[in-house]
Amino acid sequence: MEMKRIVPALGLGLLLMSPATALGQDGAEAAAQIDTGTTAWMLVSTTLVLLMVPGLAMFYGGLVRTKNVLGTMMHSFAAMAIIGVIWAICGYAMCFGGSVGGWIGWDWDFVLLRGLDSGPGAYFGDDIVIPHLVFAMFQGKFAIITPALIAGAFAERVRFRGYCVFIALWSLLIYNPLCHWIWGGGFLTGEAIDFAGGTVIHISAGMAGLVCALYLGARRGYPKTAMHPNNLVMTMMGAGLLWVGWFGFNAGSSVSSGLQTAQALTVTQIAAATGALTWIIIEALHLKKATSLGLMSGILAGLVAITPAAGDVPPSGAIVLGVVGSLFCYGAVVLKGKLGYDDTLDVFGIHGIAGIVGAIGLTFLLRDGAGAEFATQLWYQVKGVGVSIIYAGVVTLILVVLVDKTVGLRLNDKDQMAGMDHALHGEHGFGLLNLN
Amino acid sequence: MEMKRIVPALGLGLLLMSPATALGQDGAEAAAQIDTGTTAWMLVSTTLVLLMVPGLAMFYGGLVRTKNVLGTMMHSFAAMAIIGVIWAICGYAMCFGGSVGGWIGWDWDFVLLRGLDSGPGAYFGDDIVIPHLVFAMFQGKFAIITPALIAGAFAERVRFRGYCVFIALWSLLIYNPLCHWIWGGGFLTGEAIDFAGGTVIHISAGMAGLVCALYLGARRGYPKTAMHPNNLVMTMMGAGLLWVGWFGFNAGSSVSSGLQTAQALTVTQIAAATGALTWIIIEALHLKKATSLGLMSGILAGLVAITPAAGDVPPSGAIVLGVVGSLFCYGAVVLKGKLGYDDTLDVFGIHGIAGIVGAIGLTFLLRDGAGAEFATQLWYQVKGVGVSIIYAGVVTLILVVLVDKTVGLRLNDKDQMAGMDHALHGEHGFGLLNLN
Amino acid sequence: MEMKRIVPALGLGLLLMSPATALGQDGAEAAAQIDTGTTAWMLVSTTLVLLMVPGLAMFYGGLVRTKNVLGTMMHSFAAMAIIGVIWAICGYAMCFGGSVGGWIGWDWDFVLLRGLDSGPGAYFGDDIVIPHLVFAMFQGKFAIITPALIAGAFAERVRFRGYCVFIALWSLLIYNPLCHWIWGGGFLTGEAIDFAGGTVIHISAGMAGLVCALYLGARRGYPKTAMHPNNLVMTMMGAGLLWVGWFGFNAGSSVSSGLQTAQALTVTQIAAATGALTWIIIEALHLKKATSLGLMSGILAGLVAITPAAGDVPPSGAIVLGVVGSLFCYGAVVLKGKLGYDDTLDVFGIHGIAGIVGAIGLTFLLRDGAGAEFATQLWYQVKGVGVSIIYAGVVTLILVVLVDKTVGLRLNDKDQMAGMDHALHGEHGFGLLNLN
Amino acid sequence: MKLVIAIIQPDKLEEVHHALVDEEILRITVSRCTGHGQAEDPDLYRGQEVKPSLLAKVRIEIAVNDDYVERAVSAIINGAKHNGGEIGDGKIFILPLEDCVRIRTGEHGGSAI
Amino acid sequence: MKLVIAIIQPDKLEEVHHALVDEEILRITVSRCTGHGQAEDPDLYRGQEVKPSLLAKVRIEIAVNDDYVERAVSAIINGAKHNGGEIGDGKIFILPLEDCVRIRTGEHGGSAI
Amino acid sequence: MKLVIAIIQPDKLEEVHHALVDEEILRITVSRCTGHGQAEDPDLYRGQEVKPSLLAKVRIEIAVNDDYVERAVSAIINGAKHNGGEIGDGKIFILPLEDCVRIRTGEHGGSAI
Ligand SMILES: Nc1ncnc2c1ncn2[C@@H]1O[C@H](COP(=O)(O)OP(=O)(O)O)[C@@H](O)[C@H]1O
Ligand SMILES: Nc1ncnc2c1ncn2[C@@H]1O[C@H](COP(=O)(O)OP(=O)(O)O)[C@@H](O)[C@H]1O
């Protein structure tokens, strides 16, 4: 969602909502106004972003040890369940309801999506009308995937119950405000360019992951014990689905089905490919071998880096962001190894770093005419990044301490040794390993 | 497909078909009338429902024992092949051809989809025109997945040849008539609300599964021998794809790309999330642990329960159906354990029960103005459910006896012990287990 | 892409490009002309064809031995990275830029997709306008998947570095010219019917695979040592995704969202189902058992056979192509076993053979009015097939010798024994096999 | 004390297990293995029979006191035979066992078995 | 020389390994197995407890010279006990080992261990 | 009779198998295991070398009559060595085997091997 469009869009949307609600069930007339093509693409984008959640579950699930594979996948799936419900109840209202002083949105009519269930839909720039519900569902998928991303940072060492409470609170207290500030009409809306969620999603998740990883401490045995991915094959499948889903993520964020959509999809494709290629070239130079995990990490680095920029940089800019994203992420991941903290699946090293690279870097690569004057725009970008880092960092710290002290978040050593799957869920991921 | 729309829709469609056929290959004019946006979404929905078939194969395949994983996945894939061919030859004609006395459809022009291959397309309510072929393909995917669902009830204990014959007959003698009665202009069309297939698909499959499970008897060793899922990880991937595909299943059933589509997608999302959350809460209370299979079962329960209702209940209704669906299914599954019959993958316990919950329950949750007057609508719903249960139950019983006595359906104990993969298909699912 | 439409289409597209570029950023007016529905379906098709790449990785990855699973999947993923970048830089320009004497396309404005990034989009027949970028991205996915297909022929025995160089050159020197000749305005455009890539994609890949397999020689130990698929389960998942993605592949090639799209999707579905059914019937007769790999091979045979024909044969033709495709492929695969060469995953036996069956066979099955007069069209088809076989065959031979002698392509016996995953990538696909 | 190692066909594991339990041999350790013997058991692969050089087998290890050896062996034989004895049914190996320790209690010897 | 075979719980592998290393027993061979003993460890499956007849275990094989046997056994016991000894903690079997050969050098006997 | 147990590198299984067949040792049982010895064999993980404490190995079990022991051992050694002997090539253990039973026929002793 490019911020410059969403303000008038939602403004118009809301304007239109009320009369429509007033007019009652005049569905036929409403339907006539709706652009079926844009609606179709937005429905698809919603579906594609949903696909990213099992994709993420597979990506993360394949990287942990065999005994934690289900527990790790459950983190993504639980986000679908928990945030899925919260979003319908009040999440959308908090993000995209009328702004209360720029700090948080609210609209009683959005609670349980009541006001959106009928009515002609919301206008988006250029006279594009889609049902308001579609926009709400599309946005809801972003709200689901963001906490699911964080889970990679403390994989293999949290209790399921604590995790559920944590992501519910995180969504309410961090994601929803941040989303409102930058996209929903809050105090940053219209400043930083964040097309599809560099600051709102990746930087906030990366930062939250870092804080959690530091507070919760390393997994038992880390870094002395070598911890092997149980299933890089599944991680590859997941990476494939993430790339596929990201087309919805980014190209859907144009809320259109036209040139800008095409531009967003194009740069997404190019940045992913470039990021992947860059990473395996670095590896080939540095380690003499290109790894599959490296290729996948590069895909992610490229995809994350292009996310905030997808609507506003040309293909050449996507190449730059892909290269620079992979370079920085590779450096960050190697540095983590040196520093010794345990961000299990490199949520900060990939999502945080590439998010920052993209959000700041886009300023240098904007298409002619996009954004404000250079210095101003750079300041906006830095401000957006800074706000996301500080707000997500500080409030996550409060939350993680709170949840750990009350419900309990860190998994004790005994259960870590037994593995989350058995200790927490009473199951085994790969029954095929035992005779049955 | 909401029945109230399909009657005039198909009526008009057929009306238009003939002149168009008469006019010959006037493709340009025909194309001009077609709504590209709605067509796009319907093409996507068709694709998404197709995606559910491998999704189902993965879901089911992961739940059986290692030696039966391919055999179980083959049940879904064989349905794609067999029903895929039958549908093109005569399935669509039987479901959506002109009604022969309300009992079955037929239209020689629909055989091999000949009459649909040219012509301007079919009208659906509100002047939406899409190519008739798209509708035929979309519906064809439902015809494929329904028998594939049944296979879960007798997993791990049927012969492949018998299964192939069984589903072919089942499709011809049960699915096609039922589909015609409720959606295609038959004697129930316009009565029961069955938006995307509660009675036509889930209840009929659930009931067929129950009858087969009872007639064929339990797997060798059940329930004494513990039978472990070989790959809950794959089951999770499958559940993810099912959720994703269900957006096409339900939102595609609106045959539009507008408000009603958005409503259907929204309640699908909400019911899935609520169902999942409910199930793990029940488990947390009952068993002190939330399981991944529980979360997935809740997703399915919610999705099935919302299926008949997806076009006609608001978001709050979706929450109710998600909760109630999971409650009833959990109860049914636990009860099955007590009763001791072997519905291997709980086809009746999930699809049957949640289908009934949704089909009846929706009456209490309808959006203002949807459906007939309350008591009438409730009677319609009960009647629809009853017809589906009785017809699917009785004819399935006849079929299963017939196939078992002639071609042979139940797998003998020796082959059950060797496993379907090796005994029936001469293969092994996970070659990786052995050195190679 | 049906060639008869693309010529004027692209011509018009280019005509329109220039004024638009001249007009500058008049985005609003441009957007107004774009058909959002067609754009939506083309965006989706692009996404679906991308999905085929991980699908192919899974399909191929499951068929090799455990120690080569990542290395084999990397072949598909590396194509996403490498061709993804090349395509943006110069691939599209070489395929669809203005024709240089009918031999190769070029347009400086297409380099880095610069000229496509703004402007009103490209016209396709029947006044359908979509953003030119969407068409470029859709076509880019075909360029990615073609070399990835080849990789199956020399699976388990090539060095990664050599492979990367090989596909880059293959794309530049074989795919791009061939694509230009048949689709992009080159000397064959307007002759052979190749709707979605029979000659351009499957025959060229199949032929290239055959040449590589023959030149590189068999895997160490073949055919004496039995080599078992490590994961037929994953191969099934992959086959499912390929079928799903093929809807984008074929139906997207109509560059429309209307009747022809529906026709293409319909015949794709029918040919896949028929191919699958045919193959398992052959197996049941020949081997007394139907295998899962057989069913999947039949799906592929059907899909490949319908690919060139998807826009121009009716449903009954799809049935014929599905049956004949499977028959020929089954024969070819059995014959390979007799001849003893090592086309590891039967790239020639499936893609090459079914591609030829489809490209020639379609002539006999055309819808009334499609194509030229019979004998002429048959000659066109034979010519197209011949050009593809000869050009791809000869140039691939040159390339494979070149790369093997310089960078090194064939993997030495020691590394073959250790396995590609460990020897080339320093990883293991299934960590779960070892205690961790 | 002896350590009895049996290599059997995977589909007979359940029956062997039951037969052992009937003989009051309740503790066993089982693992997957592959074996090469006289047996052949081809898989199908695209129209061809592929003969794996190693077939999937199950390996059972049972530590028993001397008086149980015969019972164990005959229970295994009874459970593992296909139709009164087919090629590939497997082998039993009997090894001397010097000592056995129960980890939980640290007790040694025959009572720890 | 003896061959020490220990069947332990999977979650104790790491600790046993460390305990062995502390005793300077650096070479071990480990494999997955499943075992049936007194222990029960139900999985959950749709609202029900399912008791597998075979539980996942780890099998450790260590070839040692005679003077290391006791150290190996006590290291395993120390590493493998849950809370001072619980059902299912496992067993140790000690077999006579006649010879040992290092493949790399071909050397035999105690020095090759 | 002896039970020969060899722990070798996975990539040498085929060669060892061939070498055994050449010596007319046709029956073997093979399983996956992991082992810790002197060898190191790091994997790569996001720019870092990760050294697994347990490396994948293959375990071969062969029951042989006494006169075959030497042939078996030297066949294994020949097949399993990398470049004339590298660290990690593995070990062979020779255990006394008291009896062997063919399940199919019930026959005992040397002829059943
Ligand atoms: N001498 C042996 N050493 C090791 N394993 C053996 C030996 N003999 C048989 N086996 C194991 O027993 C399995 C069955 O042996 P096989 O020769 O097929 O049966 P039979 O002796 O009944 O003909 C083999 O696959 C192999 O795993
Ligand atoms: N006599 C035996 N033979 C083979 N394996 C045994 C024997 N006794 C125990 N085991 C192995 O040890 C594991 C633990 O045994 P268990 O009886 O649960 O422990 P405990 O003896 O401490 O009660 C079993 O699962 C089994 O794998």
Ligand SMILES: Nc1ncnc2c1ncn2[C@@H]1O[C@H](COP(=O)(O)OP(=O)(O)O)[C@@H](O)[C@H]1O
């Ligand atoms: N004493 C032992 N007990 C059990 N397994 C052993 C022993 N010595 C070696 N092994 C097995 O053999 C493998 C190779 O041993 P290693 O020490 O690396 O080779 P080398 O002795 O040639 O240096 C080890 O990984 C381990 O599985």
